[in-house]
Amino acid sequence: MTATEPLTGAALDAAVVEADHRHVLHSWSAQAHLPSFVVAGGAGCRVWDHAGTTWLDFSSQLVNTNIGHQHPAVVAAIAEQARTLTTISPATANLARGRAAERILARAPEGFAKVFFTNGGADANENAVRMARLHTGRDKVVSTYRSYHGNTGAAVVATGDWRRVPNEYARGHVHAFGPYAYRSEFWATSEAEECERALHHLERVVQCEGPASVAAILLETIPGTAGVLVPPPGYLAGVREICDRYGLVLILDEVMAGFGRTGAWFAFDDHGVVPDLVTFAKGVNSGYVPAGGVLVSDTIAATFDERVFPGGLTYSGHPLAMAAIVAALDAMEAEGVVENAARVGREVLGPGLAALAAENPLVGEVRGTGVFWAVELVADPATREPLPAADMARIKTLCLERGLLPFVAENRVHVVPPCVVTDDEAREGLAILAGVLRDVAADRPSA
Incomplete structure (x- = not known):
């Protein structure tokens, strides 16, 4: 397919598929068996x-x-930002990034005043794990088998599903079973039993790993790709108590569940729980320009007041992505x-x-x-x-x-x-x- 070919309609669709299959290596796919959806x-x-x-x-x-x-407001904001400033080094303050951080923090619980911006959800989880380890001085991260946290080094190993297995190069990751009453791992016969037994199991995993070696528990607030597994009442509060009991950081992954997906700005809003770190991406600007980040609690942010945070990305807080965040969140609020x-x-x-x-x-x-x-x-x-x-x-x-x-x-x-x-x-x-x-x-x- 070349730019001069006068193709339209179904012929253009066929040419798009042919070029895509010939030249693009697709994710999570056997390349000889690719879809033909345009x-x-x-x-x-x-x-x-x-x-x-x-x-x-x-x-x-x-x-x-x-x-x-x-969405016309978001498209217009990206175009306007492109006319003003398309890109800038993340060490340089820019108006769009500051406004985006303000919009996001306005939806956060009390005790959050900083955002670390990333390119998406995987590197948001990557950097949240890094922050937790540096803040606690511990190494291990406990996550669940029914989870997906992204396809970068630590994030994919924190992931519990099949994609973890061929990618297990990162250290210090431990898995447990979360609540899933329909296919209970705990012989539970009610939501209350599932909650109680899942919490007992999680605490026993922390105890057996050695609490002094565990930095964090990382959970999707509602596991998404694993099956939209809404936690039973009291489960997330119980996880918060375990973290407090052993001095662990609670990281809630809101990459898929956040910014309206559950009918709340954050999924944890409906569970009465405040985490220490919140990862986000996807819905924050509907993916119009790749963006993600970590909401950092004041306690953890203070760790890096005088200590260098050893992480960064060339496109952290990219102006086009930040303009998309501001426009998306403003439109979401204005339009209900x-x-x-x-x-x-x-x-x-x-x-x-x-x-x-x-x-x-x-x-x-x-x-x-x-x-x-x-x-x-x-x-x-x-x-x-x-x-x-x-x-x-x-x-x-x-x-x-x-x-x-x-x-x-x-x-x-x-x-x-x-x-x-x-x-x-x-x-x-x-x-x-x-x-x-x-x-x-x-x-x-x-x-």
């Missing part, structure tokens, strides 16, 4: 290809376009985007998914909050055997054929539209998903 543009909760085929985006891409596609996410989850997605669970035998469990939901699919509701990969692939194909862009992970469909989704769009997406699941259920041999 996006040419988007607006709000919809995307389309060059041929004009349109999809309702129920994935928010990688659960990051919280404010939707091509976070409140919309909470209401749509409460009034449309939650009830709609509960009805889907009641009618379809493939649905083992539905869980979530705001615009952050997972539908866990099973081959047998009694044994809870996960739905096979072939069926999940068919579900994804049928959703795309019927105009819905889904987020499919293992045996789950995650229902994660942008926070600006309307009631009608939410109902439209649910109707498509329900129809797909009915057809797949009807075609299975056990149906």
Whole structure:
């Protein structure tokens, strides 16, 4: 494909795919088996290809376009910043970065006055781990098996899922099981039992590792890619107590859950817990320009008043990314985007998914909050055997054929539209998903 080729429509889509597959090494993929999905543009909760085929985006891409596609205020802010100052060294103070930090800190709990900016969520977690280790003088970091924290050295080893295993080069990482009542590791028969036993297990891991060697507990406030595992009441408060008991730093990873996704500015707002470090990215500016960061508590920030913080990035606080943050957060506040996410989850997605669970035998469990939901699919509701990969692939194909862009992970469909989704769009997406699941259920041999 060259710039002079007069291609349009489906021919242009085909040329885009051919060039992409020929020249781009894709992440998390066997390169001989790549998807052929093309996006040419988007607006709000919809995307389309060059041929004009349109999809309702129920994935928010990688659960990051919280404010939707091509929000005009954010696009305009990036353009204006590009005319003013496209880039500058992070050692140089610039107006956009200061404003972005102020906007973010305005949503933080009391006791936070500093932000360390990164390029995304992985290096946010990387630097939070570094801060915790330097602050405590300890090495180990405890995280959970059902988690994803990013694809850099320490972040991917803190991750619990399969992506950790071929990448285990970082030191000092320990894993435990978090609460997941539907597939309890603790033989729990209630949420209360799951909470109590998961906390006991976590504390025993800390004790057995030696509390004096543990720097931090790192948790996704709500594990996202692992299945939107909303913690039971009291769990995060219990983790906070364990950290206080043994002098550990509590790092809450809000990369996916933060900035409106759960119907709150931060997911921990609904759990009455204040962490020591908060990592963020994705929804802070909907990924319009790569950005992330660490909210640093005053106690930990003071560690580096006279001591050099040994970390930095060329693009830390990049002006275009910072302008996108300011515009996105201002628009979210002015337009009630976070409140919309909470209401749509409460009034449309939650009830709609509960009805889907009641009618379809493939649905083992539905869980979530705001615009952050997972539908866990099973081959047998009694044994809870996960739905096979072939069926999940068919579900994804049928959703795309019927105009819905889904987020499919293992045996789950995650229902994660942008926070600006309307009631009608939410109902439209649910109707498509329900129809797909009915057809797949009807075609299975056990149906």
